[in-house]
Amino acid sequence: MTLKILSEHACFDGVQGFYEHPSKVTGTTMRFGVYRPPQAKTGPVPVLTYLAGLTCTEETFLIKGGAQRLAAQYKLILVAPDTSPRGAGVAGEDTDWDFGTGAGFYLDATAEPWSKAYRMYSYVTEELPAVVAENFPADMKRQGIFGHSMGGHGALTIALKNPQRYASVSAFAPISAPLQCPWGQKAFAGYLGGDLQAARRYDTVALLEDGARFGGTLLVDQGEADQFLKVQLKPELLEAACRKAGQQLNLRLRPGYDHSYYFVSTFMADHLAHHAAALRA
Amino acid sequence: MTLKILSEHACFDGVQGFYEHPSKVTGTTMRFGVYRPPQAKTGPVPVLTYLAGLTCTEETFLIKGGAQRLAAQYKLILVAPDTSPRGAGVAGEDTDWDFGTGAGFYLDATAEPWSKAYRMYSYVTEELPAVVAENFPADMKRQGIFGHSMGGHGALTIALKNPQRYASVSAFAPISAPLQCPWGQKAFAGYLGGDLQAARRYDTVALLEDGARFGGTLLVDQGEADQFLKVQLKPELLEAACRKAGQQLNLRLRPGYDHSYYFVSTFMADHLAHHAAALRA
16 A cells, blocks of 8 residues: 655644545545544544535545544544545546536446546545555544535435444535435436436435434534525435434534535534544544 | 625624725725624624735635634634735736735835835724724724734734734744845835835834833744744744843744644634633633
């Protein structure tokens, strides 16, 4: 494993680093960020992975989220992957802001020309954890996952499909039902070529309908002034699906809050506390 | 006064806003950010102004600093101006990253062609406070000022020249003696045309030598792994000048920390506590 350090910075008595490595899964050079809390100097600590939203990079959450202070307090490693492969050389990948580069949707594409590089599901669930385990003092038996918007969708679907691996999951303003919103429909049409059965494996509401369950509570914060609330995010579909499935959900609607990191950072402490409790950190 | 709202976002139960207005001082449209804590809904609260460093904008501190959480806790309005005029139309203003646009050095230029627009000292100390007082629930009798790098230089020099107006001052990695470092020498040569007496009015060490004093303690944090420490920042000159002048200084050298906002955000809580105590917030 060749891991290249792009930069490392002291931060809340720990280390905020950015790294890149050649990915076998995507065939590209992938970047990610890791925050190591001070306690990681003396032994492995639990791992909390954050998935960012459309147009974001591995830096977004680590610059804007205000989470390192809390990770230091709760003794958690933070892992933040990029949101897609970059420079894969797929025709059209840089054309749209909501598809292709910066918009990997945390799925494994099956349709051409995307299937070779756009495999963020396998990258996030298999290759990246292996890289983290090999290079950082991470207790991989204690993992949580969360994210924002497209990344909230990623966190919820990944946790529902891997409930044995993740002890905790949460989301800020997730795309709750990509099959039922324009962002998701576009992504599934492009990456999955209209394969509905494949798409249902990447849709939180459909996963719940099809029997997937998470042992803990799904924690979700959603701003009521979010500009994408009604057309793209649709938390009411998540709420209905959880009710019908008997899935525990703690959905908090936040009056006045929008889709920005001013919203995300406001409720970051609640989310880190949720994960820390589940990870017994 | 025409104040245009660029965006407003709920944030820690208060409001993070970005604004622009036609500036009489610079002759350009100036942008700034204001964070209003929840307590500002019911009455005026003290004002803490932050001055950012080279290449930064009015957004940098408000995105990266993690200060809104603390401002909400301490009932402080945060004000963050841009670091220079933009689009002033001065030949060469966009050529260098450390002079001109993004590098106003918080001084009033006297040399041509800079003297018309590059007047950040008057903007920060006169026009911007008037705009804030007119448009926000700000108790202008209780003000503090702080900043990072070039903005730390700005905060220290402004507080030393206006000790009656500011109850508190602090800096992260300030340019301590611009007359004695390349960034400052370049700025003073360009903006002040080599007028040494004018330059001494914008240099913390020279101000102390020339008799300026601040009633409270100058709080300064400086990373020991800062890439600009030895050539540009020179806290040892600040320390010596304070000792000689009898000026109270609390300089903390932080092992391992660099010049980034990963450093700034780590010690933000200390600085907000310092200002809140002085402002009796």
